[in-house]
Amino acid sequence: MSREVLCVDDDEVTRYLLKRALELVGFAVTTAEGTEKGLELLKQHRFHLVISDYNMPDGTGTWMLRQAASAGLLRDTEVLIFTGTPHVEDAAGVQVVAKEQGTDHIVAQVLKLLGPEPEQTQGRGPPPSTPQERVMSRIELVLYTAGPSPASMRALRQMKNLLARYDPVQVDFKVVDLARGRPDSAEEDHILLTPTLVQRNPLPRTWVVGDLEDTTLIEDLLDHSGVERRE
Known part of the structure; x- marks a missing residue:
């Protein structure tokens, strides 16, 4: 349990x-x-x-x-x-x-x-996810935001609602708030505007700029990467 x-x-x-x-x-x-x-x-x-x-x-x-x-x-x-x-x-x-x-x-x-969650006993379903499993996720997404700006908050809500329909173990999703500083990943991802969602893996890297009102492209990225939808 x-x-x-x-x-x-x-x-x-x-x-x-x-x-x-x-x-x-x-x-x-x-x-x-x-x-x-x-x-x-x-x-x-x-x-x-x-x-x-x-x-x-x-x-x-x-x-x-x-x-x-x-x-x-x-x-x-x-x-x-x-x-x-x-x-x-x-x-x-x-x-x-x-x-x-x-x-x-x-x-x-x-x-x-x-401590980490103990392994579940045989017959009670799969063991809980671990940090190692996150590395093996099928897609890595990074959402770059700018503090509590309306567009950033809308983008985060859109991602929250969308990812609730997918298996969370298969999605490595991070939020980077550039209002708190500009990490090396922002330079690597060539971030000029916020909010921006970056698919870092699998390659090729893909950028979606804006408040993510239309999530069709993101759904396509998730589906193409083989992320399973929740029933």
């Missing part, structure tokens, strides 16, 4: 990226859009790990974790604060991870805390 993670963040895009990244390495992920919903879910269910944003409209992640701990809801539960805020208060004993380090970094931290 997959170990369960609760991700609490008021930002829809962040919740989606964390959920998908952790599911790709085999964890079962539940999301909540704020501290009140997070506490409600903690009262209803036991999680192996809680990942929370720090600064949310209805309270801080550290406040939520204190409330949950005082109510006995965090026994044998690991906790992480995932934040873009430089100064985090009341975080004694809680590991803090900067959002600017990206989802790959937080996945690495989760694996350090919980």
